[in-house]
């Protein structure tokens with residue numbers, strides 16, 4: 001059950017409460033809704049309160065990030081709140097690409113002499129491509145929003161796909177596949193990375209891959225990672241008791257002996273996120289992808305970003321959660337467009353330059369409630385408003401005067 005975030009009258013975060021309790025408090029007039037998304041209530045009277053340790057766990061994915069709050073109750077660790085945050089990624093790249101193309105075309109036009117500009121632009125240290133930076137900023141924004149409404153005491157993040165300590169020089173130190181269950185998961189992640197997530201023999205992708213012995217066990221092959229590759233079920237079956245060379249793939253044998261170049265499997269954003277999380281001063285636990293999978297399969301939960309987030313790190317081994325828990329779905333949408341007018345098919349401006357998107361205290365994208373007293377659209381409507389020819393704003397396909405509008409949630413660059 002998604003708990004409701006609670007703050008006291010001084011806006012100090014308290015322990016999130018059960019939604020039934022929140023309803024009671026709201027009905028009795030002891031609390032008021034403080035914010036609609038990241039649903040938070042504010043207690044009118046109370047100051048301070050008892051809190052338990054709460055961990056914010058993050059599973060940073062390329063398109064979606066899982067954010068989960070796990071409380072450490074006396075009865076054990078339990079998920080109390082979860083969200084899945086969808087990033088903008090490709091939209092940012094496309095927008096920048098189109099801006100670049102338009103600028104280039106404009107500057108190439110032989111309209112007047114332009115002196116060449118001195119090339120003194122340099123990227124600062126820690127620069128990230130804008131699409132990656134946006135992901136990082138999204139996570140940071142939501143981490144801060146949560147921290148303002150919930151007494152977070154620690155952070156967990158999945159940093160790398162497999163344990164570098166465990167797997168460093170895996171080929172040399174002779175890590176074996178069946179050394180304990182957890183290590184099995186780390187080895188699998190390692191092999192996936194090494195063999196590019198595809199069958200080593202036929203190159204098929206997106207099929208379940210099996211860990212396969214290059215020199216079969218029956219022919220004296222070992223469990224060491226230098227003797228392991230990944231194969232699809234068909235290839236594994238066809239290969240049977242042949243060695244890779246006999247099966248017609250001597251290159252597999254050669255590749256297995258080469259150490260994995262970038263053993264850290266570094267993901268720039270994950271490291272940058274770690275650096276930022278450290279700035280909070282809270283303890284940051286780091287986990288591996290192998291550990292997350294191990295924790296997930298150990299308890300038979302389905303694959304979901306918020307569940308993976310709950311499973312991050314060593315502390316993710318014993319977290320109770322309900323599979324029917326509905327996480328808050330957040331989508332990063334951005335705020336505005338830089339384009340001033342829309343062009344027609346010949347590239348000429350076809351609309352008027354855009355006007356301000358703020359008017360009468362409303363902004364395009366605000367979630368509003370409209371109570372229309374009379375006319376064709378009489379009744380109550382809830383939706384996102386768009387600022388149009390003033391003073392009449394578009395809401396759900398018709399126009400409403402701002403005097404009938406009440407803001408429920410201000411536009412903040414995300415949709416829910």
Ligand SMILES: [Zn+2]
Nearest residue numbers: 199202232235
């Ligand atoms: Zn295959």
